[in-house]
Amino acid sequence: MNTRLLMMMHVKVGTPLSIGAVPYGTRRTAPLSGGTFEGPRLRGTILPGSSADWQLLRSDGVLEMDLRFTLRTDDGALVSMSSFGLRHGPPEVIAAIGRGEPVDPSTYYFRTMPRFETAHPAYSFLNRVVAVASGDRRPEGPIYTIHEVL
Amino acid sequence: MSGPVNSRPLMVLRLATSATQEIGSTADGTLTIFPVVGGSFEGERLRGKVVAGGDWVRARADGTLTLDLRVTLETDDGGLIHMTFTGVRDDANNYFRTVPRFETAAPKYAFLNRLLAVGIGEIRPEGPVHIIEEIL
Numbered sequence: 001m002n003t004r005l006l007m008m009m010h011v012k013v014g015t016p017l018s019i020g021a022v023p024y025g026t027r028r029t030a031p032l033s034g035g036t037f038e039g040p041r042l043r044g045t046i047l048p049g050s051s052a053d054w055q056l057l058r059s060d061g062v063l064e065m066d067l068r069f070t071l072r073t074d075d076g077a078l079v080s081m082s083s084f085g086l087r088h089g090p091p092e093v094i095a096a097i098g099r100g101e102p103v104d105p106s107t108y109y110f111r112t113m114p115r116f117e118t119a120h121p122a123y124s125f126l127n128r129v130v131a132v133a134s135g136d137r138r139p140e141g142p143i144y145t146i147h148e149v150l
Numbered sequence: 151m152s153g154p155v156n157s158r159p160l161m162v163l164r165l166a167t168s169a170t171q172e173i174g175s176t177a178d179g180t181l182t183i184f185p186v187v188g189g190s191f192e193g194e195r196l197r198g199k200v201v202a203g204g205d206w207v208r209a210r211a212d213g214t215l216t217l218d219l220r221v222t223l224e225t226d227d228g229g230l231i232h233m234t235f236t237g238v239r240d241d242a243n244n245y246f247r248t249v250p251r252f253e254t255a256a257p258k259y260a261f262l263n264r265l266l267a268v269g270i271g272e273i274r275p276e277g278p279v280h281i282i283e284e285i286l
Contacts, residue, residue: 112266
C-alpha cells in the first residue's frame with residue numbers, strides 16, 4: 001500500500017468522564033484540550049471544546065475510539081477531523097498504559113482512520129483523502145503519525 | 151511508524167450489483183443505491199461468497215462520490231461476517247479508497263473484529279473489485 005506522511009499530531013487529553021457500563025461495553029469520554037499538528041502541507045493547533053474522544057471498551061477487550069477534532073491551521077483554516085480507531089494488546093501492556101507509564105508502541109495495536117472536512121480551498125485535498133494513523137500513547141498524551149493513503 | 155504504513159493482503163472482494171435505485175437529489179447530495187446481489191471474496195485467511203447487501207453512494211458538490219456499503223459475507227466453512235465500509239471515489243484523480251470494518255461471532259474469524267483495513271477499489275466490466283489490506 002502506498003502512503004505518504006500527512007502530519008504528526010500531538011494531543012493533550014483532559015480529564016476523562018466515565019459513563020460506565022452501557023449495552024455494548026464500558027463507555028468513557030475524554031475531552032481533547034489542545035495540541036499541535038505538523039506536516040509538509042499543513043500545520044497548526046487543535047481547538048479544545050469540539051475535540052474529544054468517545055471510547056468504548058468492548059467485551060472482547062478491544063477499545064474502540066471515536067475521535068473528533070477541530071484543527072486550525074497556521075493560516076487560519078478550520079478543518080474538521082473525525083477518526084475511528086482500535087486499541088488493543090497484551091493485558092499487561094494495556095494495564096501499563098492505564099497507569100500512565102511509557103510503553104513501546106510496537107507492543108500493542110493502536111490505529112485510527114481519519115477523515116477530514118474543510119471549506120478552505122487551500123486544504124480541499126483533505127476532503128478527498130483516506131488516511132491511516134498510528135498511535136503512540138505517551139503519558140503526556142497520544143501522538144498520531146498520520147499517513148495519506150495514495 | 152514515521153516510515154511507511156505496514157499492511158498485508160486481507161482479501162479481494164468482487165461484488166455483483168443489480169440495477170441501481172436512483173433516489174435522486176436529497177439534502178445530502180444525489181443518492182444512488184447499488185444493490186449487492188452476490189459476489190465473492192478470497193484471501194489467504196478467508197474466502198467465500200457475498201450473500202447480499204448494498205452500497206449507498208452519494209455524489210457530493212465537489213464532484214466526488216462517497217460510499218457507504220454494508221454486506222454480509224459467508225465463508226466457505228459457514229461463518230457469517232458483517233462487513234461495512236465508507237469510502238471516497240474521485241474519478242477525476244483516479245482515487246477510489248475505502249475503510250472497511252468487520253464484525254463476526256465466528257471464533258475462527260474473530261481477528262477481523264480487531265483490525266483496521268484499507269481497500270483500493272476498481273470498477274471493472276464485471277463489477278466493482280476491492281483489494282483490501284489489513285493495517286498492521
